[in-house]
Amino acid sequence: MSQQRHGxxxxxxxxxxxxxxxxxxxxxxxxxxxxALHNLGEAGADTVSSEGLAAAAGVNSAKLRKDLSHLGSYxxxxxxxxxxxxxxxxxxVLGLDQRRAVGLVGIGNLGHALAxxxxxxxxxxxxxxxxxxxxxxxxxxxxxxxxxxxxxLGKVASEENVAIGVIATPAGAAQAVADExxxxxxxxxxxxxxxxxxxxxxxxxxxxxxxxxxxILSFHEHRKASLTAxxxxxxxxxxxxxxxxxx
Amino acid sequence: MSQQRHGxxxxxxxxxxxxxxxxxxxxxxxxxxxxALHNLGEAGADTVSSEGLAAAAGVNSAKLRKDLSHLGSYxxxxxxxxxxxxxxxxxxVLGLDQRRAVGLVGIGNLGHALAxxxxxxxxxxxxxxxxxxxxxxxxxxxxxxxxxxxxxLGKVASEENVAIGVIATPAGAAQAVADExxxxxxxxxxxxxxxxxxxxxxxxxxxxxxxxxxxILSFHEHRKASLTAxxxxxxxxxxxxxxxxxx
DNA sequence: CGCGATTTGTGCACGCCTTCACAAGCGCCT
DNA sequence: AGGCGCTTGTGAAGGCGTGCACAAATCGCG
Numbered sequence: 268m269s270q271q272r273h274g275x276x277x278x279x280x281x282x283x284x285x286x287x288x289x290x291x292x293x294x295x296x297x298x299x300x301x302x303a304l305h306n307l308g309e310a311g312a313d314t315v316s317s318e319g320l321a322a323a324a325g326v327n328s329a330k331l332r333k334d335l336s337h338l339g340s341y342x343x344x345x346x347x348x349x350x351x352x353x354x355x356x357x358x359x360v361l362g363l364d365q366r367r368a369v370g371l372v373g374i375g376n377l378g379h380a381l382a383x384x385x386x387x388x389x390x391x392x393x394x395x396x397x398x399x400x401x402x403x404x405x406x407x408x409x410x411x412x413x414x415x416x417x418x419x420l421g422k423v424a425s426e427e428n429v430a431i432g433v434i435a436t437p438a439g440a441a442q443a444v445a446d447e448x449x450x451x452x453x454x455x456x457x458x459x460x461x462x463x464x465x466x467x468x469x470x471x472x473x474x475x476x477x478x479x480x481x482x483i484l485s486f487h488e489h490r491k492a493s494l495t496a497x498x499x500x501x502x503x504x505x506x507x508x509x510x511x512x513x514x
Numbered sequence: 515m516s517q518q519r520h521g522x523x524x525x526x527x528x529x530x531x532x533x534x535x536x537x538x539x540x541x542x543x544x545x546x547x548x549x550a551l552h553n554l555g556e557a558g559a560d561t562v563s564s565e566g567l568a569a570a571a572g573v574n575s576a577k578l579r580k581d582l583s584h585l586g587s588y589x590x591x592x593x594x595x596x597x598x599x600x601x602x603x604x605x606x607v608l609g610l611d612q613r614r615a616v617g618l619v620g621i622g623n624l625g626h627a628l629a630x631x632x633x634x635x636x637x638x639x640x641x642x643x644x645x646x647x648x649x650x651x652x653x654x655x656x657x658x659x660x661x662x663x664x665x666x667l668g669k670v671a672s673e674e675n676v677a678i679g680v681i682a683t684p685a686g687a688a689q690a691v692a693d694e695x696x697x698x699x700x701x702x703x704x705x706x707x708x709x710x711x712x713x714x715x716x717x718x719x720x721x722x723x724x725x726x727x728x729x730i731l732s733f734h735e736h737r738k739a740s741l742t743a744x745x746x747x748x749x750x751x752x753x754x755x756x757x758x759x760x761x
Numbered sequence: 762c763g764c765g766a767t768t769t770g771t772g773c774a775c776g777c778c779t780t781c782a783c784a785a786g787c788g789c790c791t
Numbered sequence: 792a793g794g795c796g797c798t799t800g801t802g803a804a805g806g807c808g809t810g811c812a813c814a815a816a817t818c819g820c821g
Contacts (some may be wrong), residue, residue, distance in 0.1 A: 289733075291527040291757075318797065325710035336800055340616055344799045345787040355586040361702045361729050361737070369728070378628035381724070384622035386708060388732055390725040391732065409776060454738060455731040461549055461633060464756070465759050472545025474758045477628070478637040480720050481607050481616070482545040484678055485638065485717045486536075489609025491701060504767060510538075511721045512759045539808060563768065568766055576771095576810055577775040592817040 289360070299324045299511065300331070301357045302390075308350045316347040325509060363391035370429040370453070372444050373397040373436030374407070374414050377459060381435055382409045385408045395427040400440065417444070424451035431455045438462040445472075480512070536607070540581045546571045547578070548604045549637075555597045563594040572756060574689050591665035610638035610669055616698070617676040617689050620683030621646040621654070624706060629656045641669065642674040647687065662689070678702045687708040692719075727759070 289297075303323035307315055308513045317335075321328035333354070335342065338360050342348040358364055369392050371381055381387075382397055397414045399405060415423060423429075432448040434441050434456060441460035448456060449470055458464055458474045466472055536544075550570035554562055564582075568575035582589065582600075585607050589595045605611055616639050618628055628634075629644055644661045646652060654661045660669060670676075679686050679695040681703060688707035695703060696717055705711055705721045711721055 269543060276689075283613075283748065290778070295726075295730055297733070298619050298723070299710075301729070303710075317800095318798085323516075323710070327780075329782095330660055330778090332798090332800065333779085340800070342799055343787065344785075345696045345789090345797050360736075361731065361733045362739075367601040367728075367732055367735065376627045376630045380623045383623045384724065386725040387728065388572075390729065391695060392725070429820070430735055431728060455735050459693050463546075463550075465571070466756070467683050469738070471754045473731055475632075475722065475724070475727055476545070476759070477631065477722070478633040478639070479542075479545040479549075479759075480616075480704050480722060481609065481634065481639050481678060482548070482637065483542055484704060484718060484720055485609045486544070486607065487540050488677055488702050489607075490613065491716070492609075509713070509721075512723070537808075564770095576812095577808090579768095580809085581772065587770070589769055590817065591815075592767050592819090594768070698788085733796065 269312075270293065284490070287338055293337055296324070296326065296330075296334055297357050297361060298390075299326075301335070301354065301361070304350055304354045304357070308354065312350055314347040314349055316341075317342070323459070325511070361391075365392050366391055366431040368393055368395040368428050369423055369431045369433060370396045370398065370427070370448070371393075371433045371435065372398045372402075372417065372420070372448070373434060373440070373460075374409070375435065375437075379409065381433060381459075382412065391430070396423050396430060398423075400436075409483050417447070420444075420447050421451045424448070424453060429453055431457065433457045433458045433459070434464075437462035475512075540584055543571070543573065543577075543581055544604050544608060545637075546573075547581070548601065548608070549722075551597055551601045551604070555601065559597055561590075561594040561596055562600075564589070567595065568698075573760070575584060596674075598685070605638070613621050613638055614677040615638050615640055615675050616678045616680060617643045617644040617645065617667070617671055617674070617695070618680045618682060619642075619645045619664065619667070620707075621648075621651050621656070622682065625682035626656065626745045627682065628706075629659065639678070642676060647683075658752050659709075664694070667691075667694050670699060671695070676700055680703065680704045680706070681711075682706045687704070722759075 300320065302322055304315070307320070307323060317328045317332045320511065321331040335348070338356060341353055341356055362449070369387065371378055371394055374382065374397055382394060387394060394412065397409060397412050398417045398420050399414050402416070402418045404414050404418045429451070430453070432453040432455070434444050436444055438460045441458060441462050442464060445456060445458070445464045445466060449466055454470050456464065456466070456470065456472045458472055461476050461478065464472050522582060547567065550567055551562070554567070564575045564579045568578040571578065582595070585603060588599055588603055616634065618625055618641055621644055629641060629687060634711065635668050641659065644656060644659050645664045646661050647664045649663070651661050652663045661673040676698070677700070679702070681691050683691055685707045688705060688709050689711060692703060692705070692711045696713055701717050702760060703711065703713070703717065703719045705719055708723050709723065711719050
């Protein structure tokens, strides 16, 4: 992915700090650092070393330092990073200083769970609208929100200023829903349906497929089994892998 | 190039399918190819070109060919790939020829949804046991399974031959659950709790954090906004990204 | 039977990401 | 005040993954 960079840095702090094009890999890890930092903060820590934060986030300390260096230097040599300051910085970079409105489409098994998931609220998001195509589901109240018919998506998305759309419909309906979200001006989509979405340039799609995760684990299970069974008896060697999802 | 036989023949000496260490990136894409192949098969296709399959899976055709070449050549030049054969091959490589037993821990909002998620069953997995620590939940029946107390995890996991553990508990309980899963002999874990798990070598962990996905989208949203707002008025340029989750 | 159209398989170059190793900077203790 | 230990920030090297471009292989048709 290539991106144009955003030119100059106006000297003023707090003013829009020109956006470094952060490497995608770094962006994917920032949320993890943020979570670790919140934990550390609640535990009473004022500062953390890269080593300590790296351990809490499950990464290599050199990687962590390089990641943080990309967004400017907020550490103090010999001391570490100021927890509160770093939290503020990362939240700013991720755009979490403004609570983003999320619209959720597809109130089935999964959608129901997502609608009530605490993690969204506690980490900078707010679900503002629920949609489904099934008339039986329309009108149902879930966690303080009323399910609306999908036909209202365009209108409601504008009214509520929905920034991110979450698709939790069956695969067959996903593309149509994506089209409607795009038409409603949504430029970020999180897709739980097992299918590829086609969207215009400028729209970001992230896909989460629960079955795929299991299948990847299955592969490693399979490999481990054939390793321990056959060759000169390697014990459970291999390498314990802690892969985190993220592109 | 590489060997490969499959079907029966329980390994003998060197004749084993010894697993080509597939690049992780390739492994992560195989399930997507598999899904696309199933769709094509149901649509009545006998063969597919790399171009066609790549489009259905949302990837570059060169990448797809290279991925498939890693597991041996099952395509015919001038024609394409035999859909049925390729499905069989990929399922074998992923170890899906044997339906793996999944144990799910944490029957909250998310766990409930996962327990009833069709995608697992239809793609080679079977949830065989549900666990929770809350006595009120124990005994509850969900989709034909009875929720059992977490203390029974060790016993039941062995009896049911659980291969993969899914953790859908709050973050605070996740590490303890992981330890119990490992103690019960489970070597693959899918973690939905927002925390890093520490496991011994030989155990694979994959993490899915729904809030992190949203935060990554938020970053791009933020970037897009600052791009359109500031420089000489670029419209919604940037690059529409279709990132798929996977390590 | 041979030719051309088609599609796979892959060598190669490029770029991103990771990791190491170390100099520079900072605070604390004497 | 000065030195010492600790930690950050980063240059450089290596590995991995991607995508291009093309040779090899196969089929269909005249």
